Amino acid sequence: MLTADEDFEGYVIDATLGRGGYATVYRAHRAGDPDHPVALKILDEDQRHEDQTARLRREFEFAHEIHHPHVITVYEHGPGWLTMELIDGGTSSALPGVTEKLTVLAQVADALDHIHHQGIVHCDVKPSNILATKDFSRAVLTDFGVAYTVAETVDWRYAQLEASLHYTAPELLHGRPPSALTDQYALAVTAVELLLGAPPFTAENPMELVDAHLNQPVPDYSDKIDWVPRIFDSVLGRALAKIPESRYDTCAELIAQLTHALD
Template identity: 50%
Template sequence: MLSPGDRFEGYVVDAVVGRGGTATVYRAHEIRPPERTVALKMLTDRPPRPDDSARLDREFALGRRLAHPHIAAVIAHGPGWLAMEFLAGGPITNLPVRSDRLAAVAQIADALDYLHGQGVVHCDVKPANMLLRASFVDDGAALADFGSARELGEVAPPRTTRVTASLPYSAPELLLGRPVGAATDEYALVCSAVELLTGAPPFTAATTMGLTAAQLASPTPRLSRHIAWLPHAFDSIVAKALAKQPEARYSTCAEPIALITRLLRP
């Protein structure tokens, strides 16, 4: 663990901004010009576990391939650590207005469609990985955390093998360890959009087993029956985006978000 004021690999630590199961994220700044503020992600275990190191290496390698205004930039990398763009606005849930949340999700959808054009699937799209820059009006939102990303068509490890905060957004093919594609991220994006609009993702359950079963087999809930301000057409858009078979979903991430935005426009 590092403390504020500690120096590490050309950075000075300012504060801890997040802790996960395998890593701690610090706000830090470069010692030398351009003296950028960065998010410094460090693996907790010393020495790092091989799987965690491989995940971080993959996150850096994929990040260096990408250049999009709504994807968080990676800056530097070393054994057990990664420096990336610091997104000072925090998570997308900091936006209090529904229309702004939808605008931010639309930016993430554009980033995902770009990502898929580069042959990459994020595989961990969720509100916690949608972050805001210091001025949302000027600079918007950005997609972060590519540690779970895979190549299009690659098989990701079945998500049911461990408890994960990503389960409410996990498409059936990801849960079953089948090849992932653009539709995998679309599923997660629309689950996230539903949560950002209504306060909860489409599928919920008290246990991991119950939530997994719901994602795999339960029909998409008709939310307009319980939320008065949602039009019935919202249910149809969400149901198509969350089809159990990837080929039945929309062809891009931008399409369902654009439809939802038009539908809910005042």
Template identity: 50%
Template sequence: MGASFGGYLITREVGRGGSAVVYQAQSPEGGQCPPVALKVLDEQHRTAAWQTRLGREFEIAATLDHPGIVGMYRHGPFWLAMQFLGGGPLTRLQATGDRLAALAQIATALDYAHHRGIVHCDVKPTNILLPQDFPHSGAVLTDFGSAHAVVDDVHRRQPDPEVSLPYTAPEILLGKAPSAATDEYALACTAVELFTGAPPFVADDAAELVDAHLRHLPPPLPNTFGAATRTVDLVVERAMAKYPARRYDSCTEFVTELSRAIASG
């Protein structure tokens, strides 16, 4: 490695997505400063539109000061420096208690963002990371590249966000504006994947997956929770209701009901 951006010295690659690479990097201050995560647009995506998108990601996340939301430090034309989380993805958690604790922490972070007019719009397991000292420090929501500010509905609408189909709520597929309930739906899909190894709907092509989100109830869970499984199914069904108004009033309420259902087994 050894390359640098804005004085941040890259030490290793830690992740790669469709438009950017994430590196572990050393702060310009050096010394005992903790490492940072450096997100760098790849060569093909260093266009004006993608640079604007990256800058907006930084600006939205930087307005949110919450331990469950990734901290932002600095950004340049095609890079941004943020909090480094070295504990791996959410899916590495094996204990039911740890999984529920992480989901509750992310629910709290989402509710915090929603109360400030921000919808994440891309909640999924790969966008939830763990610190090395989890559970002492909680799970953290990352990647606000698709985030939506509710004020945009009044003044200006952003282009339709890129979607991660296995976690996308019906209203987004129908071209409607996202809301807090949109993130709740995605969090429910994430919870199902965390406990079963796969999101609620799995299909061979995009059209089939879209149809499932629009028309089908989430399939019953395997007998993961014994006698409590049907109760858990009902909680997930409500959080994934086709109409946003029929879902729980908050992400925290959903995870609280999910925890209560699992504990009833």
């Protein structure tokens, strides 16, 4: 790990922002330019092998191609590192209320629909990959390290699946390639987790979680939570349909329906 005031590839480290499974993110600035901080993501020393460096490069290349206010902006990259805009409020899990959460979800839905129109599937939508500003006015979708283009999914194999299991759509578990509808499923799971505190399907081990995605019905939250109306269950049931073609046409439509249900 780097410490404050250390130099790295022309950047000066200000502080550590967070650590993940394979990388550390720092607040940093270009030497001589402290008024323009960035987020500097560096692979951990023991993770700088070919597949992880390729994943980080892929993360940069996808984000660099996308121009949308709710997709993270990236600046530079090198072997095992990249820089991106600094979003100062942390992940979406820190959002304080239903209104703020629905606003952020709508922004991310718009970003997802945008990348889907460009033929890109994110493949790892979850709360930790949604960052928000401190005033909760803006959110961005980040981490395109396992994203795919539609063209690449032609030769899709189940072994390529790297998505987080709690957010994985049933069709992926059946070996089908990812699509806009699999991102929508993950967004719906994310919405449930943000709004109600936990994802709809939980289990003690991975096999039970896979079975839940494939076979268990979507929970009826209106029977358990007083402030959740029955229409919320209907909206969620469609977004988390086992058959992807039964879901909403767009991510924006899903979040609009959830917002209407909770008005």
